[in-house]
Amino acid sequence: MPQTPLTGAVRRLARRVDWYIVALFGAIGVAALVPAEREAAEAVSWLTRIAIGLLFFLYGARLSPQAALDGVRHWRLHLPVLALTFAAFPLLGLAAELLPDRVLGAELTAGVLFLAVLPSTVQSSIAFTSLARGNVAAALCSASFSTVLGVLLTPLLAVALIGAGEDGGIPVVLGQLGDIAVQLLLPFLAGQAVRRWISDWLGRHRTLIGLCDRGSILLVVYAAFSRGMTTGIWQRVSPGRLALLGVLAALLLGAALLLADRSARLLRLPREDRVTALFCGATKSLASGLPMASVLFPADEVAMTVLPLMLYHTLQLVVCAALARRLSRTREPAPSAPTSAPPPAPAASTPALPPTPPRTGRR
Structure with missing residues (x-):
């Protein structure tokens, strides 16, 4: 079939379109039109857990034990990520309190501060790091450290910055430690245990x-927007205030x-570690934020309080x-290739010698 200017333009556009981003917005549209409710919501929740468990099983099967151990020891990467998550981010969130009360309101302002003190998301950070060809072992450890510390630090920071909770207590969501172990750590260790038999096949x-x-990631997007649709939080905010909240979320993410x-x-971290720091330091966990908000805030305020988190989480996914x-297509050359094996001295010096003149006779 001969190519016309129109079909050529369509093909060029199809090559430039990121179809995964289209799929993300498609998941949002499906959640808006057909949100998961009651039994369907429970089924989606379990399906998401199974997919995440399979994801971490495969990561465990692919990573060598030495690479996993190196990821745990990589404190030069973990410390700045944790400092950004629990120090720099809360300072950025405090800027929301500078706005007049009529701009966002008390509930949404508290929601922005609550978003700022949350830990990093585990599954999305590792999935994005894997897609961008970063250090997956370090991402697993860094995001897991952030989540475990968030169980302790997030309620402390929320009480200090927002004064959350009716009785001023500091609840510690210990059940999340069990979720981390069952949903993330156990599948990863199972993958490590069977790695010798399936790693070649996975490769x-x-x-x-x-x-x-x-x-x-698509399942997480659908589940998150389904929660938003079923709880009706999108109808309780005016379009202008929702747009302003979206701008604030974009500024925080940027x-x-x-x-x-x-x-x-x-x-001076290498390229793979910079990718890990980028996704582990800038993302926030919806899975940790929703149950924590239900404990820290009154029941009638939870939906509005987690709205900034819902917007930020959607924005960070896209x-x-x-x-x-984009990063997966822009890998840097390995710096060790030209320096690990220097050329032999004779080969390098021979071309620099002048040629020997021919002999013309006996002396």
């Missing part, structure tokens, strides 16, 4: 890993990405997915 079927990465990238470059796809 020949990398498409399976990509499908798990992308599929788990500032976090910039700080994560600049701090990683100042520390932006970080596009960023990860």
Whole structure:
């Protein structure tokens, strides 16, 4: 079939379109039109847990034990990520209190502060790091450290900055430690245990890993927007205030990405570790935020309080997915290749010698 200017333009556009981003917005649209309710919501929740467990099983099967141990020891990466999550981010969130009360209102302002003190998300950080060809072992450890510390630090910071809770107590969501162990750590250790038998097979079927990465994120997007639709939080906010909240979420995400990238470059981290710092330092956990908000805030305020988190979480999924796809196509050359094996001295010096003149006779 001969190519016309119209079909050529369509093909060029199809090559430039990031179809994964289209799939993300498609998941949002499906959640808006057909949200999961009652039994369906429970089924989606379990399906998401299974997909995440499979994802971490495959990561455990692919990572060598030495790489996992190196990820645990990589404190030069973990410390700046934790500092950004629990120090720099809360300072950025405090800027919301500078706005007049009529702009956002008390509930949404508290929601922005609550968003700022949350830990990093685990599954999305690791999925984006994998897509961008970063240090997956370090991402697993860094995001897990952030989540475990968040169980303790997030309620403390929320009480200090917002005064959350009716009785001023500091609840510690110990059940989340069990969720981390069952949903993330156990599948990873199971993958490590069977690695010797299936690692070669997985190396020949990398498409399976990509499908798990992308599929788990799409499930998280659908589940998050389904919660928003079923609880009716989108109808309780005016369009103008919702647009302003979206701008604030975009500014927070942009500032976090910039700080994560600049701090990683100042520390002279390699390219794979910079990718890990970018996604572990700038993302926030919806899975941790929703149950914590239900404990820290009165029941009638929870929906409005987690609205900034819902917007930020959606924005980070779309932006970080596009960023990860872009980074996956811009790998830096390995700096060790030209320096690990210097050329032999004779080979390098021989061409520099002048040619020997031919002999013309006996002396």
